[in-house]
Amino acid sequence: MGLLQKMLKQRRDSLEVFQQQSRTDEGLTDFNAETLRNHIAVLASDSLLGRMPFTEGETRTIRYLEQEFTSLGLEPGNGTSYLQDVPMVNILATASPSMKVLGSRGSFNLKAYDDYVIWTDKTDSIITLQDAELVFAGFGVVAPEYQWNDYEGLDVKGKVVMVMVNDPGFWVGDTSLFKGAEMTYYGRWTYKFEEAARQGAKGCLIVHNTAAASYPFIVQQNGFNSPRLQLDNRGKDVKNCDVIGWINEQSANRLLLAAGMDSTMLTRANKRGFKAAPLNLALSTSMNVKATYNLSHNVLAKITGTKRPEEVIIYSAHWDHFGVAKPDETGDSIYNGALDNATGTAGLLELARVFKNLKVKPERTIIFLSVTAEEQGLWGSAYYSQNPVFPLTKTIANINMDGLNPYDSTKAAF
Ligand SMILES: [Zn+2]
Structure with a gap:
């Protein structure tokens, strides 16, 4: 390439950068605080009733989003519709007031709400634990990348596992163990229930600790015997435990004591080489379950790309x-x-308006997904990723x- 050509090319390149810059600025300066504020005011108003799925609040919220996308001139994101149906089930489990604990030294009762909080992701009308064996399974974690397996050599099929909240790194604070104080995916309560189900356990109780859970036990108590939403998994092979929930530390220690152990067992669980153990205790309790199936909705709109319309970028x-x-x-x-x-x-909504107003239209398709x-439990996102429109x-x-x-x-x- 000759010098003149080089200079010309450089000039073209810098012009392109300049043009791209001004395109970006065009979008940025178009954002309007007032419009944003107005949307927030409507969405957070009492008339939308706290935007709970399955309720009049949902009807009003999705109607507002549809209206706004329509008046902005955005195309419907799902064929001719702005809506994606999300089949769900509302599960209301009502737990019996106590749980019987039977050990070699006799029996006692734990009190629902005060000592533990349980629920279920299953839709059977009655769920029972009948002398189900209790196993302390450490953190209930199988993490090959951290060389950690609490379930190794442990048979928990049909049994109830009691596990610690968070991950071992949190308790030790040492970054050589998991990620230290920063919680990993294995520390999440949803993971612990899923792993227990994969192991074939009938139940999973997480021992609550305010620091490790990052919220007090009252948060769990507030959800006791109240409805929970799930995706409608009828006809799908989804594994769930029968009974899942939380037990407070005091009651967990009481169980360990009844098993002839002591509370040091909980602190030993975060050391490498800890071996999970059956506690030789049997638990009995039950729940009545009422399942109501219904549709909730994701709302989506799009701007079709000018050059690569089949490629999409999703804002959600x-x-x-x-x-x-x-x-x-x-x-x-x-x-x-x-x-x-x-x-x-x-x-x-404001992002959608600004994108729609751009003089130079986006080359890829932009999806606005609510x-x-x-x-x-992130159900709308889970459903979209299992049933993607694009x-x-x-x-x-x-x-x-x-x-x-x-x-x-x-x-x-900026
Ligand atoms: Zn949120």
Whole structure:
């Protein structure tokens, strides 16, 4: 390449950078705080009833999102519809008031709510534990990459496992063990229930600890005997334990004592080489279950790309919150969820408006996806990824917004 050609090319390159820069600026300067605020005000208003899936609050929320996407001139994201049906089931388990513990030294009862909180992801009308053997399974973790397996050599089929919350690294604070104080995926309560089910356990009780769980036991107690949402898994091979839940530390220690052990067993579980052990205790209790099937909805809109329309970029935000529940001290029973996640959903709408207004249209297809039932277990997202409207192999990125910065301008970002 000659010098002149080189100079010309450099000039072309820098012009392109300049043009790209001005395109970015065009989008950035179009964002409008007032529009964002208005969306938040509507989404967090009492009339949307806390945006609980399956309720009038859902109907009103998804209607608002549909209306906004329509008036922005966005195309429906799912064929001719802005909605994706998400088949779900509402499971209301009512636990019997106590759990009988039978050991070699006699029996005693633990009290539901006070000592433990249980529920189920199963839809059978009655769930029972009948003299189910209890096994202390450490952290209930199988993590080959950390050379850790609490279930090694342990047969827990048909039994109840009691496991510690978080992961061993948290308790030891040593980064050579898992990720130290930073919780890994293995520390999550959902993982522990799933792993227990994979191992064939009939039940899984997590020993609560406020620091390790990052919230007090009352949070679990508040959810006792209240409805929980799940994806409708009828006809699918999904493994669940019959009984899952939390037990407080005091009651866990009482169980260890009844088994002739002591509380040091809990602290020994975070050392390498710890061997999980049957406790020779048998648990009995039951739950009545009422399952109600219904449809919830993800809402999605799109802007078709100009050059590579088959490739998609997804912006997402969950629209749901906790609905109407226990009143606070002022008697207000609507959980408005202004931050979590009216802000993210409002951000999605404002982002859609700005994208739609761009003079230079995006080359890839942009999807604006507002998902349901995040608070109950990320179900809307799970359903979308199991039933994607656009092939996952052509999905380049997903940028999710859960709670926008409510404090002040983020000066550091640009
Ligand atoms: Zn959220």
